Amino acid sequence: MSENKQFVAQSRLIDEFSLKNRLIELITKWEVILSFLFIAIFVFFSNMTPYFLDWFNLMNATFQFSEKAIMALPMIFIIMCGDIDISIASIVALCAYVIGISAEAGMSIPSLIVLSMIVGTIAGLINGLLITGLNMPAIAVTLATQSIYRGIATGMLGEHACTTYPEGFSFFGQEFISGTTIPFTFVLYLALMLVFFFVLHKTAYGRRLYAIGNSAEAARFSGIKVQRTRVLNYTLTGLFCGVAAVLLASRILSVRSNIAVGWDLEIITLVVLGGVAITGGRGTVFGVFIGTLLVGYLKFGMGLLKFSGTVMTIVIGSLLIIAVLLPRLLDIYKANRKLKMQQGGL
Secondary structure: OHHHHHHHHHHHHHHHHHHHHHHHHHHOOHHHHHHHHHHHHHHHHHHHOOOOOOHHHHHHHHHHOHHHHHHHHHHHHHHHOOOOOOOHHHHHHHHHHHHHHHHHOOOOHHHHHHHHHHHHHHHHHHHHHHHHHOOOOHHHHHHHHHHHHHHHHHHHHOOOOEOOOOOOOOHHHHOEOOOOOOEHHHHHHHHHHHHHHHHHHHOHHHHHHHHHHHOHHHHHHOOOOHHHHHHHHHHHHHHHHHHHHHHHHHHHOOEOOOOOOOHHHHHHHHHHHOOOOOOOOOOOHHHHHHHHHHHHHHHHHHHHOOOOHHHHHHHHHHHHHHHHHHHHHHHHHHHHHHHHHHOOOO
16 A cells, blocks of 8 residues: 555656656747747836837837848748858848839839849859858858948949839838738738748758758768758848848838848847757747847837937847857756756756
8 A cells, every 4th residue: 555655656746747847848948938028028118108019000110120030031041051141131232222223214013023033042042152162151151242242232323322113112111901000011021931930840841951950961961962952042042132122122212322231130130039049950930930029029119218229239239149148058957957857856
C-alpha cells in the first residue's frame, strides 16, 4: 500500500514538473515575449494619449511601415540562410528613380509597376550573382552595391524631384479598401505575409532555408543547391524592393535621391527582432509579423508624444541590440535548465 502511495506521489511530482517545464518553454518562446511587449506598448501609449487607440489612427499608422514590412518578408529568407543585404534601401531608391522619370515621360501605371519590379529584380540578381560567383561575404558585396545603386539615383536626379504621375497612381500608397478604413498597402502586406508563412513553414523550399542556415556545408552534401537558393533569395528581395518603391512613390508622390535613406537598419531590425537568428537557421514569419507591428506602433506612439527622430533612431538601434542578445541569453538559460534536469535537479 505504501509503495502505491509512493508511486502516486512520484507520478504527481513528475506531472507537476512536466507542466511547469512546458509553461516555462511556452513563456520563453520569442514570439510569446514579443506578444507581451506588443501588449505592453499598447497599454502604455493608450494611457499616455487618447489618440493612440483610435481605430482610424491605428489603421492610418500602417501607411508608415507597410512598405518596410513587405521588404522584411524576403529579408527573412536571406537572413535565414546566414546572409545579409544592406543595399535594399538603395534598390528602392533606384526603382523609385526609374518610376519618377518614366512617369514624367508619360508611361502608364501598369508599365510603371512592371518596370520597377524588373529593375529591382535585376539589382537583386546582381547582388546574388556577385556574392555566390565571387564567393565574397554578403555584407561586403551589398555595401558596395548600396553605394552604386544609390549613386546612380543621386547622379541622375541631383536636386531634381519627380512629382508628375498618372491619375490614379496614388491609390496604391494612399487609399483604403473600398468601404473600409483599412489601407490597401496593409491588406497587401497581410496577403504576402500569409504566402511567405506558407512557403517557409509548409514547403520543401522553406526546409532548405533552415538547413542552409544551420549548416551550408551539410546542406550541400545532402543535395541542396545552396548557391542557387541564395541567388534566388536576393533576386526575390530585389523584386519586393521594386514593389515597395511603387507603394512609396505612390504614397509621397515625390521621388528624390534621398528617398528611403536609413531603411536598411530598420528592415533588418524588424527581421532580427522578430526572432530570425542573425547567424541563420532559426526564426518564424509570425515572429517577424509581431516584431513589425511592435516597431511600427512603437514609432507611432512616440510620434504622438512628439519624440524626436533622433530618439526614435536610438530606440530602433537599441531594439536591434536587444534582439540579438536576449535570444542568446534565453538559449543559455534553457541549456542550463536542461543540464540541471539531466543531473536530476527539479
